[in-house]
Amino acid sequence: MLTNFIEMEFLKLKRSKIFLVTLLGCLVIPFLLSGEFLYMQSQGNQLLFDLFLSESNLYFLSMFGVVLFAVIANHLFTREYNEHTLKSILTLPVSKTKYLTGKFSMYLLWILILSIFTFLSSSLCFILLGGDGFTWTIFFKMFKELIFGSILLYLAMSPLVFLSILMKNSVFIMIASAGIVFGNMLVYGKVFAPLFPWISPFIISAGKLGEYTYGTLTPSLIILATFIIGVFITWLYTYKSDVPL
């Protein structure tokens, strides 16, 4: 049943430009980092592989990924409202819990695809630029960090899923995600940064928690609580509200 849901989510993307746009959007990070690489090279400095990927992961998990994940959440979760298909799906009948489970699963899958694509394109750019310091050990270590961080960020995005279905408007969700990115920039490096659930995925996954006074437990619990609250209010809203026609 769940595989059917996911398969159909992919079918819904047929002839739709959104998937391609999000993939192309992911190229922004390697493209800008390549610019930085060339600039540093012109200054006689070297941007080594581990630093190149570390910056790629930082920008993805703390800035670009937040906006991108918010856009995807908005598209995935409001599509049935905007195209008036929710009434058709729920009368099939499909339970609202199954419907939401399918959506959240597809959301995770989409995020993972984008994370992998970003990582591979960043690595490829570095290789094409002829940078130094490439090793498979660093490659897999950084890959693991990005995937782990993406999953944590996915968990922290569930309140934005709720905002998406509540507002059903992409402008609102863009403003909210921009606010989160601004918050990330503001708190990053501060003592309480691990408590902010949208920057802590990077801090945890990159192994930077040691730089702060908090252990792994508190930031992890905050992310988990954010996820549970977001999913619960999304579920509650879907159950309690009448289906729009």
Place this chain on the structure above:
Amino acid sequence: MTKYIIETTQLTKKYKKTTVVNNINMKIEKGKIYALLGRNGAGKTTTMCMLLNLIKPTSGQIHIFNKNTQNHQKEIYKKIGSIIETPGFYENLTAKENLKIFTKIRGDYNENQIQKVLEIVNLKEENKKYKQYSLGMKQRLGIAAAIIHKPELLILDEPINGLDPVSIREIRKLLQKLVKEYNLTILISSHILNEIEHLADVIGVMDHGKLIQEITREDLHEKTNKKLLIEVDNKDLAKKILTNKGLTENIDYKIKDEIELYNHFNDRSTLNKEFINNGINVNRLSLEEENLEEYFTNLIGEI
């Protein structure tokens, strides 16, 4: 066990202080086409949405297939096909792809069945995306989606809205065929009174959230005002003949430009003979019936 496919008890929906549906007791028998008639805002769509569990009732009970809808959702709704207002489909996909999505999710995907229903509703333009469809094509795809899983009950809210007369006739024939061949029960709402008159076995009239009348097609014809119009060249002599037959002026008949007879319709050939035998030329003799629109306009005002 009752013979009703749909049975509502005191069904009510309130939004804050506004009562949209007010204590509706509706009964729909198996194999019948039941039409809901009423002005915009009468509560037809809300009632249908409550039946489909898309809107939660404020109070009251709904039984479909003799089961309470709150406790047996899965068993009930898999046997229902529906269209509520404009059918909702994915705009970037074709008819086939849209039907594939709905049948896959329901778990009864069958390529041949998709092809079959598309042929039934006459949608053959396979490569056209939904957003390129005309309103008529969208409605027909809606009907295809509603019947693809061979439901026992169809709930159709304004399915012929915006269709041209030829498409309306096609849809009417299709619905009649479904009832006849598959013993489907249909609950339909429409503004097009003429269509309802042709299609429905029972008409439920809603006004301001209340079901103010349920009437069978036969009873409707009994209830609509009938009169026999007789155009003669000698009204005085005709009046004498009518009086001699025991008919009272202004009660049984009125003399206007023509004679309007309000009863004794079955005696019209005898009466015609008598007029002719008495040298009266009968230029016209016709049975006039108030149409559905006039009947409902009298009942609830303009629809």
